[in-house]
Structures are given as structure tokens and as C-alpha cells.
Amino acid sequence: MRLKSLLLLGFALLLLSNANAQLTNTQIKEYLKTSSFPIDADASAVVLYERISIDIANEDGRYVETRNIHKTIKILKRDALSAANVKVYFPKDDYKNYVYKLKGATYNLDGDSMKETPLPKGDYYKDKLVNEYYEVSFTLPEAREGSIIDYSYDLVSPAYGTLPVWDIQDEYPKLVSEYSLLYPSVISFTSIAYSQKVMKVFPSKEEAMSAKDEFCKYVQNSYAAGKNYTFWVRKNITPIKAEPFVINMLNHKERMELQVLLYNYVTKIPYNNTWEKYNQGEWDDDYAKNARKTYEFLKEPIHKIVKDDTNKLSKAKAIFSYVRANFKTGESPNPGDYNVKTIFDNKRGSWWQVNTVLIAMLNNAGLEAYPMTISTTDGISAASNFPVRHRLVHMVCALVIDDYYIYLDAGNKNNVFGIMPLYCYNGYARVISQKGEAVMLSPDLLEDISSEQIKITCPGDTVQLVEITHRYGMITSSIMRKELEKEKNEETNFIDKLVREKSEDATMVTHKLENTDLPDTNLVVKLTYKTKINGDISSYFMNTSCDKIFPKNPFLAAKRVLPVEFQYRSTIKRYLNVTLPSGCTPVDSLPNPVIITFGDNNMEYRKSVAWFPEMSTVSVNVTYKNNQVVYENDKYDYIRDFYAEVIRDENKIIAFKRK
Amino acid sequence: MSLKNICLLALVTFIFTNNIHAGEQKFPVSAIPDSLLKNAHAVMRLYDARYVINGPAEYTVSERYVVTVLDEKGTGFGNCTEYYSKGNSIDDLNGFLYNKEGEEVKKIKRRDIVDVAAYGSNFVTDYRALLHTFGAHQYPYTTEYEVEKTYYSTLSLASWTAVPGLHCSVQQATVSVEYPLDYPLRFRSKSLPVQPVVATRDGQHILTASLMGFKALKDFDEISVDADMHMPGIVLACDTFSLFGTNGSMATWKDFGRFFYQLNDGRDVLTPQMKATVHQLTDTCTSNQQKINVLYQYLQKNTRYVSIQLGIGGWQTFDATFVCEKKYGDCKALSNFMKAMLKEAGIVSYTTLARVGSPDLLPMNPEFPYNIFNHAILCVPTPTDTTWLECTSASTPAGYLSNSTSDRKVLVGTPEGGVVVSTPTYGPETNVLIRKAELVLNDKNELSGKVSLNYGGLFWEREHANVIDAPRAALDKHLSTVLGFSDYSIAEATARTATEGKIPFIKETMNITATAEANASGSSLMLNTRMFPLLPVPSSRADTSTSKFQLHKSYCMKDTVIITLNGNYAPSTPFKDVDITYPFGSYHLSYTINGKTLTKTSVYTIKAGIYSGDQFANLKKMRGESIGTSRNMVVLGKL
Known part of the structure; x- marks a missing residue:
């Protein structure tokens, strides 16, 4: 390489290394005094600054990737102290694979001044995990609640067709996250960003970094010595938090993926880019x-x-x-x-x-x-x-x-x-x-239809006999059969667990599983158990949903960020017949039929109650249906209210008096 | 006899005494007695272990184990997992696979042995493992492994466990331990039907033991008796040992404690800055207890637990200066650092060795010293009491020990030697859960009002991780699950820690609105008063009518529910109060009603202990009384 080009490259790299959002000592001191961040008042830690810089260079006829990682994290609570224990994994290859230029420090407030405790040189451990996989481990000293930890290292490896994913969103909020790529111009790549924010391109890196926009990009082709440069910065990133009824959290995480489209070096073949x-x-x-x-x-x-x-x-x-x-x-x-x-x-x-x-x-x-x-x-x-x-x-x-x-x-x-x-x-x-x-x-290709028949009789004054025939839908049958396998084929334990879910004080009488070895049929569980009667010699009260479809409201949070996702469409039918002790009559009129729906009847709950005095029998029929597998988060309140209303109905009691 | 014949004889003898496997000894599956197949996923056909102790600094172990894997669930028994570290090496490893007829079908290949780091819960360690599996899939099949290992320390003589685990029978397991005549080896056997024998031969002692025809054990469960959960085997210990070149004595607990003390002596020197900090914190304290509390809080706020176990570092602590500078360490280092701070404040304390979790073979025995330890805590004796400090915990208050270190014997390391003491055992007055609900019932069958929950002792341990420092959303989510309602919303929830004496508490309060299980019609009101869930009854697969069972922890749950009704009521039928007491616990329930106010109080108590099997039915019955609808449903008539 000619001297002039070398100098140009060196100057460009110097510019690049200085033009970043890495924190100054003044900023660090300010953040040391900060105990809460508006981006997430509950956060255990906040990533103040994060950088992933990738430099792909041609060395001796092969492409080598040098990845520089730099992180600065404010620890707000003790449970985030694990962020100070860092492990870096790398595969050994026939070219150099290793962790270089490891640096780290912890910052704490000491009165009004800032105290820096550096990671001592060489204070790391290298271990071989298995086969050719290695790791380097280090832990930042003097890390505690309120500390700021800072570390950086270079990871060198052969360049692959797929570049590291930029995990924009993680468990902690981030104030600034940068990703940059310096690569030979003979390579072209494509990127896809999964983000709610619109990416805006700026004419300079400084403008991208200082802009109020939260997702910015800067590109410079023919940067120097046959290399192109692309820089992205994302600001004020809220953390991703687990919510129930999400099938795959990974699909909702904000991220950017890059893939090499082709490289045109001598006669190399393009990658699979379609x-x-x-x-x-x-x-x-x-x-x-x-x-x-x-x-x-x-x-x-x-x-x-x-x-x-x-x-x-x-x-x-x-x-x-x-x-x-x-x-x-x-x-x-x-x-x-x-x-x-x-x-x-x-x-x-x-x-x-x-x-x-x-x-x-x-x-x-x-x-x-x-x-x-x-x-x-x-x-x-x-x-x-x-x-x-x-x-x-x-x-x-x-x-x-x-x-x-x-x-x-x-x-x-x-x-x-x-x-x-x-x-x-x-x-x-x-x-x-x-x-x-x-x-x-998609899960909406799946539907599960199950039914349950429950017969309750009162052979005595204090005990009732419950006979249940539960026919599981095809999907739940498959899941239950796999559960049964895990129970080491001890059918009794499996049944015991089922009965406990239905009634904690039940005593099993008989049980039977049918079709356990016929995977293309519905699994049928037949249970008979005894439990104490709800009442005494003069009164009997029954819950119209003695076996509740929803023992608890599964939607407890006040707010929802992600869509509500179900793994399949479902229909549950329940038929309950209760033969009461002789001489019983309802105290009041029986409940009217109930219909609770939501979302163009995509979610539906229906119940009807009938009394047959000549047989001293109450009959309750319930149907629950959910025909949609994904509901956007703006529907969350309606879904929560739907379930609350169903539970309210399931909690109703009918009283009977004995003559 | 000619020289040639002598050599031939020697060679034949060598071959037979070294148990060459292939073609000489078959293990057809048909040779397994039927009695060993019941409840078994695998059968140990032969396990032969030979220990040769050359002295306190080295011993070798040769093992040969042959396992028939009966089905997929027994696969793990047929694999090889051998651990090593700086303290021992694996010198040779061979393996063979046999079909069900006992014919050899495969031999181990070096390239199939995987060498992995074995971290466990450590951040850094030099523990590694060699793993091998034949990947066989046609059941049943038999594997055989031969391993030769050398240990460079006799501090932890590898004890012999004859049974590899649950659901594995043992057809034949033997062990021999050869040691010099003057070598002070001790042993204790556990659950071996025939006691080990020590003989003398060729100027050596030889200890031999065996286990034959052992039937597979089924799973233990929550109420299995601790002593029954130990596998048969032999614990080995020696009076003198060497650890990475340092000699010690384990002839008595006193000796062993002295060794541990001396190994770590002099490592409790603080930096000048740290000394100054100690004085700054404690010079104005008015009592030693106050000093202990202040320094312990400093430790908890400023240090953290990071486990680095390398070489002798598994026993010898990092210097106190290391922790001064880096503010992290493992249990030994943090205990040592705390001890150093207390020493600077003029208070004597001792690093104490403990066992966390159940030991595989024997619990700590005052009469039989052996290395059973895997944790260190700090003992601070005072004239009237002892303050125990768990130095790896950021939240445990001074003086309290959690479930993992309470109620057991530990070894306090003093300059005069080790002292065996017992850590505190907490009863139901410590492990207490106090719950109170003051609610108003409206015309829509909704209950609203205030709920308070106080978790003490064992309950504190379980609740702590869910609430302290939890994000708001996680706290609300957790609190939405702690009550017995199907659906309720919470508002103004708080959770804070408190200490009463040495006992930690979590105190939670919240305002709730809940859907009641109720029916109000005309002149009557039916209401389910069960607001709080109970712990589940431990399950048991055993025939508990004949066997014993064990309740491992004492606890008490005290519930009070006060409901303001929407009218004046009286019970339509008399309230069903309960007052029952059994050897293992008691349950008391009472209702009162005064105009509009219905009050329900209950106290549910469990006492730890071992009980006869016939009491299990009473345990289930007592719980049934507490959760049964008939006890919790009240029928009231309007006045």
C-alpha cells in the first residue's frame, strides 16, 4: 500500500475513533449522581453507551473481521451486578481467533469526586469450554449499586457471510447504541431493521449522532483505501420485557441483521442472496x-x-x-x-x-x-x-x-x-x-376442540361423587401424551396432578386414560373422585362452574406492550349435571343464560342453566371459543375485561334449600 | 519350575487379576435376575473400585463399571462422566459397548471423548470433565468403562457410593482400599447389609466391602426421611492428609479445624484505607452488636459474591486485601474479609465450615471427622449469644441463617482447633406467615379493601427474590398471584424489608378489588371466605401407611379476614369452627359475626419431625379441613 494511502487511512481511522458518543469523565460523573432514568424508572441497570464496530480487512488473501465491543453500564440495583461478570466466547479457527486489547474500569462516587478502579492488566481468565470453543472471563472490580462499569475489547475472527446481529433491544434500557461497519468496497451487503422507529440518513456522522431522531444512519462510500463505511446509531431504547401470551419474544425484539450479498473479489461466487x-x-x-x-x-x-x-x-x-x-x-x-x-x-x-x-x-x-x-x-x-x-x-x-x-x-x-x-x-x-x-x-392454522362432561351426585349428606369424562382436543392430547411420557409412565402421578387441579381435597375413586397410544385420536381421561359436599343438612350451594375454565385471570397487568398471542384457536365445551340431595329446591330463580363476547365474536363465552325438579337435577352448559390467535395490544383492555367478566360469572353460586 | 513356565504363569496371573474384559467375561442381559429389573431403567452389573493409598499426598483409584441400560431413561447411567482438576488427573480411560447377548460391538475412540469445562455455579474454576457416550439406541445394551485416576490430595478421599442413582439396580459392587499398615485410614459404612472387612496382606491393610443384588430405588419425594435418602456406600477419611503440599490432620474435628484455621491464618490483614474506614464506621458505636451490624451492612452494600475456585484456592481464601481492592470474593474470601473488619474493630470471629444441601452419604458426625464441607460462614460469639453472618448474601440480616445453613452441625475454625456446633433451628414462631384482609362487600359481590402480608423466616427467603428490588410491573404481577381470588386488581402495593430481633420479614400491603365467590339473594348471603392460598400438601408415592415420613420445616400461617357486609347478618347455620391437633401440627379456625362485621381467624401450624406413616392420612385430612369449601363457605341470614 502506498504511503499516501496509508496516511489517509490512518487519519480516517483516527477521525472515526474520536467521533463517537463514548462518555467523557464529566458525563460519567453526572451519571454517577443519577439514581433513576426517565427511560425506565424501574430499571436495574441502564446501558449508557454501547458500540459494536466491525472492521473487515483483507489479510493475506482472506477476510478477517475485527469486532470492537465497548459497553458502559450504570448499575442501579444489585440484581444487575451480574453485568460486571463478563464472558466472551470465540471459536478457534485456523486463523487467529482471540480477544485482544481488553480494558475495563469501574467508576464510583467518593464523596463528591469520582473514583476510577481499573481492571488490572492480565486480570482475566481463559478457558477451553469444549472442543474448539474458548472463553475469556473477567469481572470488574468495586462494582456495586450506583457504580458505572466500562469495558471494551477486540474480537478477531475470520469473516463470515453473516455479520453479527445488532441486538438493539435487550433486558436493560439503552441511551445510545452504535453499530458501524468498515468493509472493503468489493463486498456488498444488505440489512434489515426490525424497529418501530424510522431510520433517517444524515450527511455526516456528527449530524447523525447529534440529531434528535432516534434511529440515524450515515454512509460514506470510497471512504479510504478501497473501503466503505456505514454507521448507525439508535437512541433511547426501551428494554424488552417478558409478557405472558407471547409465543416468541425473539420476534418482537428490536434488532438489525446484516448479510453479505456478494463479494466480487477475483472470481468468487456470490452468496445465496435470494x-x-x-x-x-x-x-x-x-x-x-x-x-x-x-x-x-x-x-x-x-x-x-x-x-x-x-x-x-x-x-x-x-x-x-x-x-x-x-x-x-x-x-x-x-x-x-x-x-x-x-x-x-x-x-x-x-x-x-x-x-x-x-x-x-x-x-x-x-x-x-x-x-x-x-x-x-x-x-x-x-x-x-x-x-x-x-x-x-x-x-x-x-x-x-x-x-x-x-x-x-x-x-x-x-x-x-x-x-x-x-x-x-x-x-x-x-x-x-x-x-x-x-x-x-401461523398458529391460526391450528384449532383445538375439547369437551368435558361432569356428573355430580350426592350419595350421602356430606359427600359428593364427581365423575368426569374429559376429551382433549387433538393439540392438547398431543401435549398431554408428551407430559405423560415425562412422568416416567407413572399414570397415577399424572392423574393425581389432574385431580389436584380440579379439587384440592378430592379423594380418587377410579381413573382411566384412553387412547394413550393412539396419537391421531383424542386423549380421554375419566376420573371419579369424592369431595365434601358444599353445604349441610339444610342447605346446598353449588358453583355453576365447579370446574372453572379460568381458575385465574391470565391477564393481570394493567398495561400491555406486545400483542396478545395464543398458540392455537380453541373451543372448550363443558356439560355439568348435578343431581342434588333429595328434597332440594333452588332458593331463587336460576341465572339467566349468559353470553359474553369480544372482538366480532372472536372470543365468546356462553352459559345456560336449567333445573329439572322431577329429577332434582341442575344442568349447566358452557362453551368458550377463541377464534383468533393474535390481538394487537390496543385490544388488551378488552381482552382483560372479557376474562374478568367470565370469571365473575364462573364465581356465581346457586343456593338450594332442603325441605 | 523353569523360568519360561514361571513367566507364563506370571503373565496368566496378571491377565486374570487385571480382569481383562473382552471375550473373557460376558454380560448377557438374560443373566440379570428379574428382581433387579423392577423400577429400574438400568442395572449396574459390575462395579469394581480399587483404591491404592500410597501416603497422605497421593492415592490412585482404578474403577471398572459395567452398566446395562434397559431403556431410554437409563441412558445417563450408561455414559461416562469423569471429573478432574488440578487436584487429580485421569490417567487412562477405556470403554466398550456390548449388545444384549453380551457381545462386544464397539470400543471407545479417543476422538469421541469430549473434554469440557465443568463450571457448576462458579464463575471461574479449573474443574473439567471427560464425557463419553456410545450413542447406542437398541435397548437393552451394556457399556463398560475402565478408568484410572490419580489424586494429589487425601483431604477429600473419594468416598465409595455403590449405587449410581435412583432407578438403577446393582448386581454386584465391590471396593477394595489398600493402604500402608501405619496409615490412619478410617471409614464409616452406610446402609451396607454386610459390614466392610479389614484384612492384612503383604504388609498392607486391605479394606473390602461389597453390595450385591440391590434393587432399584424409586424417586424420593417431599416427605421422604432424610436418612433414607442416602445411597449405600462407604465414607473414607484419614487422620493425616496433604493438600497441594500442605499437610494436615483430620484425626479429630479439632485437628481439622486447626488445619483450616492455619491454612488461612494471616490472610486477614486490611489495607490502611480499609482500616480507617472500619474505624470511621464503628468508633462511635455503643456496643459490639452495633459494630457487627454496621460492618455487616457495609460488607453487604460494598461487596459481591463471585466464585473463583482454582487449585488450593478451593480451600485457601484470597487475602483480605484482595477483597479490599476488588470488593468481590467467594464465601471464604468474604467471610475472611468480614472477620478482618471485625478484628480491626476489636471483635473476635471465626470462619466456619458448613455443608449446604444434603450430603450424598453421611451427615456431619461429631464422632467421625471427614471432609463434608462446601461453604463458609462467619461465627461471631458474644458472651450471651452467637451472631451468625452469611457473608455472601446482600439481604440476610445479621444473625439469621437461611434454610441452606440453619439447623445443622458446622465446624468453627479457631486457633485452638475446630469446634463442632449447631446452627440455629427455626420453629413455627420464626417461619411465620401473617396475613390480614380488611374488606368491604358491595352489592355487586365485589370485595375491596386492604390486605397485608408479613413473611417471616423461611417465608421471607421465598418471597424476597420476588419483591425486593423488583421492577414495579414484576412486583404488581407477583402480588396479583398471592391471594386466593380468581381475579383481583391491586393498587398502591408496597413491599419492604424489616427485621424483628434477628428474624427477617417482608411486609407487603396493597389495596385490592376482587370478585367474590358469593350469592346474595333476598334474605340470605353465601360467601366463600377463603382469601389466602395454603401451601400444597407434600405428595407421596410411598405406602405411607407402613413407612415413616418427614416434615422438613416447621412453619405457621396465621390468617385474619375481616369483612364488612352490606347489612346486618347472623349465621343461618352455626359456624363450623375447627380445633384439631396432631403430633405434626394443628389447625384452628373460628368465625364471629357482630352485626355487619364478619371475622374469620385461622392458625395452621406444622412441626418439623419424623412421623409414623399412619399420620399422613391425618395430615391430608387437616389440610382438607383448611381448604374445604364447607369450612370456608358461610351462609348468613339478613337480620
């Missing part, structure tokens, strides 16, 4: 190729399974049942090997391998089946315009019958035909076929 290219890559991958091949060895097993059945749906069900029952998923004896015969003979493999066999068997039975790659609720959803391959971590089967897709996952013996485990419904997915197709896997 879903079409992704599909092509997957279509040519071993698992997809093997799943569509014809196999002689499969003929006999398939014939044994389907026999002479010509109906596509029943053939598919039979094959699915076979794979589900006979293959075990878990640690694969042959990781990465998608040879269908090997997996078939082992009867074991990863989820990806087992579903490859399922797809191969369906295709070999004359059906049409494709792999479908999906993200799960353990991670962020894939985006339609942003093919991040590593986000699609799971593979299931997309079966086509009469132009409709049926989704199948044979990885667990309790999975249901046509219903995948709930964690699979995480948004954007890809069917890997010749042309490829996008699919949205």
Missing part, C-alpha cells in the same frame, strides 16, 4: 435429492404398510404412523449422512434424517412430498426478503394432496398427522421443490 438461490442450493443438497429418489428396498416395506390401499390420504397416514412409531430421533449415529437406506436400517437419526426417510417413503408410495425447512420458536423467524440460511433449523414434510399442503413431522411418536409441534409455527418457511415456495406457518 430465496430462489437458497431453494436451488437446498434442492441440490443430499437430503432433498435422496428424498426424491426411487428405492427398490422400500417397495416391500411400503407394500406391507399400505397394502392395496389407493386412497392417498389413508396411504399417507399409514406411512406416517409407521415412521413415527418406528424411528427414534435424537443423537444420530451418522450425523450429516442422508443415505435413506442407512437411516432406514438404523431406525434412528436426527429430526432432519428421519423426516427425509418419511418424505422418501411417501414419494416411493406414489404420493407427492417435499422437504420444508422452517425456523422454530427457539429462534427468530426467517424473513421473506432476507435469506438467512441458519435460521431455518428444522425440516419437516410438506405433503401435497388435492393441491393442499399437509404438514408432517414424524420426529416424535406423539406427533399428530397434519399437526406439527407448536414450536414449528414460527412464520416464514420454505418448501424445497423444483420451483420452491414460501409458506407462512
Whole structure:
């Protein structure tokens, strides 16, 4: 590199390193005196400043990424002291991977002056975690409530196609978060920001940093010596807080993702920068190729399974049942090997391998089946315009019958035909076929319908006998069967837990589980238990919802930030018949029928009560329905009120007097 | 006999005495007796451990364990997990996989052994583990591992546990411990049907023990008796030991305490600035107790717990100057730092060794010193009392010990040696929950008013993390779950800590509006007065009619509910007061009504202890009385 270019680069870098929002000593002292921040008065800590700077450079023919991390955090409460214990993880590679230039300090108020306690040089620990994964650990000294901790380090590694995600939103509020990228101009990349704030571009970095706008960007191409520079800053970031009824918190976190689109260095091939290219890559991958091949060895097993059945749906069900029952998923004896015969003979493999066999068997039975790659609720959803391959971590089967897709996952013996485990419904997915197709896997594809019949009789003056037949919906049946597996097949414990949920002072008489080994049917639980009568020799009172649909209002918070999300649509029906002690009559008139609805009847609760004096029987029918899986947060008050009203109704008591 | 034959004989003898596995000894599944299959997910076919103690500074352990895994839930028993650190090394590891006929199908490969850091709850440690699994999936299968380890310290002689865990039977487990004639080894066995035997051979003592045909244990539950939860085995200890080159004696608890004291002696020197701070804080105090409280609060506000366990640092504390400068440390370092501050203030205290959680084999025994410890606290004796200090806690008040360190024997390290003492045991007067609701019932069957909840002792421990320093939203959310109503809203909720004597309390107050379970019609009113939830009855899978059970903690719950009604009422049927007492506890319930005011008081008490199985039905009955609707539903007639 020529001297002039070197000098220019050095000057530019100097400018860059000085032109940032890193705190001055004066600012730190002011913040030391601050005990509460308007951005979140309840916060245990506030990130005063955060910077992630990435510098991609070509060194000896390969791209190396140097990531500089700098954080300044104000500790407000003791439970945030863990922020002072820092671990940095890195994989060892054949090029240099390590943590460099580690610096840190803790600031405290000492009277009116500021005391700085530096992290002593070399005061860190390096350990090998497992295989080639390492960590460097350090802990800031003198950290306590009110302290400000500050640390920075460089992390060096080979450059990958996907750049580090900018986690804009985290558990603590942030006053300033910066992300910058200095990269060779032969590389181009794309970014996608998940944020409520509109990003505004400024002509200079200083203007971006000082602007009142809360999401700012600055770009300088041909910055120096064949490098481009992009800088983002986000200000006043509220923390993300967990709320109930959110399927995947990660999808709601504010963040920015970057992916290299292509690099044009000599004759390098562009990255998979479209879903079409992704599909092509997957279509040519071993698992997809093997799943569509014809196999002689499969003929006999398939014939044994389907026999002479010509109906596509029943053939598919039979094959699915076979794979589900006979293959075990878990640690694969042959990781990465998608040879269908090997997996078939082992009867074991990863989820990806087992579903490859399922797809191969369906295709070999004359059906049409494709792999479908999906993200799960353990991670962020894939985006339609942003093919991040590593986000699609799971593979299931997309079966086509009469132009409709049926989704199948044979990885667990309790999975249901046509219903995948709930964690699979995480948004954007890809069917890997010749042309490829996008699919949205949303919870509103799922519906669970359950019913319960309860019969109560009073064989004596003090005891009542409760007989319950509960028929679970298909989704809850699958969940319950998996719970039963976890209880180490001790049915009694499982039942005991169910009974305790219904009545804490119940004494079990009989119990029975039906269809436990038939995953494509409804699980039925039959219970009979005794409990004390509600009343005495002269009066009897019953709660019209002795088995409440909602024992507690699940929506307790006064406010809501995130949408309310349900994992599936549901219908619950309950039929209660109570045969009273002889001679009982209602004290007052019975309650009128109740209808409580919300949101164009998407949420509905209905109850009716009838009295049959000749049989001394009260009959109560209840139906609850929820037909929508996502409600925006502006509907939250209505949802909370709906549940409150249902609970009020469920708490009503009818009194009966005995002659 | 010719030289050649002698060599041949020696070789054959060597082969057989070293139990070469392959082809010589099979473990077909069919050879497992049926009695060992019940409740078992795995069967330990053979466990042979050989200890060779060369002296106080080193001993070796050779182990061979053969496990048949019966089903998926037993997989963990068939894997290999061996720990090591600076204090020991793993010299050799071999493994084999057999099918159900007992034929070898696979052998361990070095590249399949995974070496991982074993942090546990430590921030930094030198503990690591070697892990291996054959990844077999066709059940049943059998694995065999042979391990050779060397230990460089006999402070913690690895005790022998014959049973690897619940749901695992043992067909044959044997142990032999070879040690020099003059080596002061001691042992205690636990639940072994045949007592260990010590013989003398070739100038060595050999201790041998075995366990045969042990049937798998099912899960323990909340009321299992502590003593029954210990696995069969042998605890080993020696009177003299070496720890990273430092020699010590464990012949008596006094000796061991002295060793620990001397190992850490002289490390309690403060920096001049810290000394000045101590005097600044305490010179105006009027009593030693006040000094203790002030310095303890300083420790809690200014230091934090960070566990760094490296080498001898697992036993020897960081200097007090380290904590002075960095303001963090583990339990030993923080206790030592506190001790140094007290010393500067003229108060004597002693770092004390304790065991947190249940030990695997034996609890601390005054007659049998052995290393059982995993925690350090501080003992500050005063003429009339002892103040215990938990130096790793930012919230525990001085003098109080939490559930993890109370009610047990500990070893106080004094210059004269160790002293075994008992930490406080807290009864129902300490572990007390006092709840009071003063509510008004309106015409819409809503109850509104004030609720106060006071959590003491054990209840304080459980409640503390939920409320203190919790964000407003989290506090409100938690308080929305502490009452027995299906739906209620809260306002003006507060939560603060308080101390009464040495007992910590959390005091919560809130105004609520709740949906009552009620029916008012014409002249009568039915109302469910159960406002507060109870702790659940411990569950038990045992046949409690024949076995004993244990209630582990004493506690008392006192509830008062005062409801102002919307009219003058009298009971339509007499109130069902309750007054029952059993050996394990009692429950008292009473109602009074005076015009518009209905008052319900109840006291529910549990006493810790071991009780005969036939009392369990009474325990369930007592709880049934407290939660049953018939006791909580009142029917009132309007006057």
C-alpha cells in the first residue's frame, strides 16, 4: 500500500475513533449522581453507551473481521451486578481467533469526586469450554449499586457471510447504541431493521449522532483505501420485557441483521442472496435429492404398510404412523449422512434424517412430498426478503394432496398427522421443490376442540361423587401424551396432578386414560373422585362452574406492550349435571343464560342453566371459543375485561334449600 | 519350575487379576435376575473400585463399571462422566459397548471423548470433565468403562457410593482400599447389609466391602426421611492428609479445624484505607452488636459474591486485601474479609465450615471427622449469644441463617482447633406467615379493601427474590398471584424489608378489588371466605401407611379476614369452627359475626419431625379441613 494511502487511512481511522458518543469523565460523573432514568424508572441497570464496530480487512488473501465491543453500564440495583461478570466466547479457527486489547474500569462516587478502579492488566481468565470453543472471563472490580462499569475489547475472527446481529433491544434500557461497519468496497451487503422507529440518513456522522431522531444512519462510500463505511446509531431504547401470551419474544425484539450479498473479489461466487438461490442450493443438497429418489428396498416395506390401499390420504397416514412409531430421533449415529437406506436400517437419526426417510417413503408410495425447512420458536423467524440460511433449523414434510399442503413431522411418536409441534409455527418457511415456495406457518392454522362432561351426585349428606369424562382436543392430547411420557409412565402421578387441579381435597375413586397410544385420536381421561359436599343438612350451594375454565385471570397487568398471542384457536365445551340431595329446591330463580363476547365474536363465552325438579337435577352448559390467535395490544383492555367478566360469572353460586 | 513356565504363569496371573474384559467375561442381559429389573431403567452389573493409598499426598483409584441400560431413561447411567482438576488427573480411560447377548460391538475412540469445562455455579474454576457416550439406541445394551485416576490430595478421599442413582439396580459392587499398615485410614459404612472387612496382606491393610443384588430405588419425594435418602456406600477419611503440599490432620474435628484455621491464618490483614474506614464506621458505636451490624451492612452494600475456585484456592481464601481492592470474593474470601473488619474493630470471629444441601452419604458426625464441607460462614460469639453472618448474601440480616445453613452441625475454625456446633433451628414462631384482609362487600359481590402480608423466616427467603428490588410491573404481577381470588386488581402495593430481633420479614400491603365467590339473594348471603392460598400438601408415592415420613420445616400461617357486609347478618347455620391437633401440627379456625362485621381467624401450624406413616392420612385430612369449601363457605341470614 502506498504511503499516501496509508496516511489517509490512518487519519480516517483516527477521525472515526474520536467521533463517537463514548462518555467523557464529566458525563460519567453526572451519571454517577443519577439514581433513576426517565427511560425506565424501574430499571436495574441502564446501558449508557454501547458500540459494536466491525472492521473487515483483507489479510493475506482472506477476510478477517475485527469486532470492537465497548459497553458502559450504570448499575442501579444489585440484581444487575451480574453485568460486571463478563464472558466472551470465540471459536478457534485456523486463523487467529482471540480477544485482544481488553480494558475495563469501574467508576464510583467518593464523596463528591469520582473514583476510577481499573481492571488490572492480565486480570482475566481463559478457558477451553469444549472442543474448539474458548472463553475469556473477567469481572470488574468495586462494582456495586450506583457504580458505572466500562469495558471494551477486540474480537478477531475470520469473516463470515453473516455479520453479527445488532441486538438493539435487550433486558436493560439503552441511551445510545452504535453499530458501524468498515468493509472493503468489493463486498456488498444488505440489512434489515426490525424497529418501530424510522431510520433517517444524515450527511455526516456528527449530524447523525447529534440529531434528535432516534434511529440515524450515515454512509460514506470510497471512504479510504478501497473501503466503505456505514454507521448507525439508535437512541433511547426501551428494554424488552417478558409478557405472558407471547409465543416468541425473539420476534418482537428490536434488532438489525446484516448479510453479505456478494463479494466480487477475483472470481468468487456470490452468496445465496435470494430465496430462489437458497431453494436451488437446498434442492441440490443430499437430503432433498435422496428424498426424491426411487428405492427398490422400500417397495416391500411400503407394500406391507399400505397394502392395496389407493386412497392417498389413508396411504399417507399409514406411512406416517409407521415412521413415527418406528424411528427414534435424537443423537444420530451418522450425523450429516442422508443415505435413506442407512437411516432406514438404523431406525434412528436426527429430526432432519428421519423426516427425509418419511418424505422418501411417501414419494416411493406414489404420493407427492417435499422437504420444508422452517425456523422454530427457539429462534427468530426467517424473513421473506432476507435469506438467512441458519435460521431455518428444522425440516419437516410438506405433503401435497388435492393441491393442499399437509404438514408432517414424524420426529416424535406423539406427533399428530397434519399437526406439527407448536414450536414449528414460527412464520416464514420454505418448501424445497423444483420451483420452491414460501409458506407462512401461523398458529391460526391450528384449532383445538375439547369437551368435558361432569356428573355430580350426592350419595350421602356430606359427600359428593364427581365423575368426569374429559376429551382433549387433538393439540392438547398431543401435549398431554408428551407430559405423560415425562412422568416416567407413572399414570397415577399424572392423574393425581389432574385431580389436584380440579379439587384440592378430592379423594380418587377410579381413573382411566384412553387412547394413550393412539396419537391421531383424542386423549380421554375419566376420573371419579369424592369431595365434601358444599353445604349441610339444610342447605346446598353449588358453583355453576365447579370446574372453572379460568381458575385465574391470565391477564393481570394493567398495561400491555406486545400483542396478545395464543398458540392455537380453541373451543372448550363443558356439560355439568348435578343431581342434588333429595328434597332440594333452588332458593331463587336460576341465572339467566349468559353470553359474553369480544372482538366480532372472536372470543365468546356462553352459559345456560336449567333445573329439572322431577329429577332434582341442575344442568349447566358452557362453551368458550377463541377464534383468533393474535390481538394487537390496543385490544388488551378488552381482552382483560372479557376474562374478568367470565370469571365473575364462573364465581356465581346457586343456593338450594332442603325441605 | 523353569523360568519360561514361571513367566507364563506370571503373565496368566496378571491377565486374570487385571480382569481383562473382552471375550473373557460376558454380560448377557438374560443373566440379570428379574428382581433387579423392577423400577429400574438400568442395572449396574459390575462395579469394581480399587483404591491404592500410597501416603497422605497421593492415592490412585482404578474403577471398572459395567452398566446395562434397559431403556431410554437409563441412558445417563450408561455414559461416562469423569471429573478432574488440578487436584487429580485421569490417567487412562477405556470403554466398550456390548449388545444384549453380551457381545462386544464397539470400543471407545479417543476422538469421541469430549473434554469440557465443568463450571457448576462458579464463575471461574479449573474443574473439567471427560464425557463419553456410545450413542447406542437398541435397548437393552451394556457399556463398560475402565478408568484410572490419580489424586494429589487425601483431604477429600473419594468416598465409595455403590449405587449410581435412583432407578438403577446393582448386581454386584465391590471396593477394595489398600493402604500402608501405619496409615490412619478410617471409614464409616452406610446402609451396607454386610459390614466392610479389614484384612492384612503383604504388609498392607486391605479394606473390602461389597453390595450385591440391590434393587432399584424409586424417586424420593417431599416427605421422604432424610436418612433414607442416602445411597449405600462407604465414607473414607484419614487422620493425616496433604493438600497441594500442605499437610494436615483430620484425626479429630479439632485437628481439622486447626488445619483450616492455619491454612488461612494471616490472610486477614486490611489495607490502611480499609482500616480507617472500619474505624470511621464503628468508633462511635455503643456496643459490639452495633459494630457487627454496621460492618455487616457495609460488607453487604460494598461487596459481591463471585466464585473463583482454582487449585488450593478451593480451600485457601484470597487475602483480605484482595477483597479490599476488588470488593468481590467467594464465601471464604468474604467471610475472611468480614472477620478482618471485625478484628480491626476489636471483635473476635471465626470462619466456619458448613455443608449446604444434603450430603450424598453421611451427615456431619461429631464422632467421625471427614471432609463434608462446601461453604463458609462467619461465627461471631458474644458472651450471651452467637451472631451468625452469611457473608455472601446482600439481604440476610445479621444473625439469621437461611434454610441452606440453619439447623445443622458446622465446624468453627479457631486457633485452638475446630469446634463442632449447631446452627440455629427455626420453629413455627420464626417461619411465620401473617396475613390480614380488611374488606368491604358491595352489592355487586365485589370485595375491596386492604390486605397485608408479613413473611417471616423461611417465608421471607421465598418471597424476597420476588419483591425486593423488583421492577414495579414484576412486583404488581407477583402480588396479583398471592391471594386466593380468581381475579383481583391491586393498587398502591408496597413491599419492604424489616427485621424483628434477628428474624427477617417482608411486609407487603396493597389495596385490592376482587370478585367474590358469593350469592346474595333476598334474605340470605353465601360467601366463600377463603382469601389466602395454603401451601400444597407434600405428595407421596410411598405406602405411607407402613413407612415413616418427614416434615422438613416447621412453619405457621396465621390468617385474619375481616369483612364488612352490606347489612346486618347472623349465621343461618352455626359456624363450623375447627380445633384439631396432631403430633405434626394443628389447625384452628373460628368465625364471629357482630352485626355487619364478619371475622374469620385461622392458625395452621406444622412441626418439623419424623412421623409414623399412619399420620399422613391425618395430615391430608387437616389440610382438607383448611381448604374445604364447607369450612370456608358461610351462609348468613339478613337480620
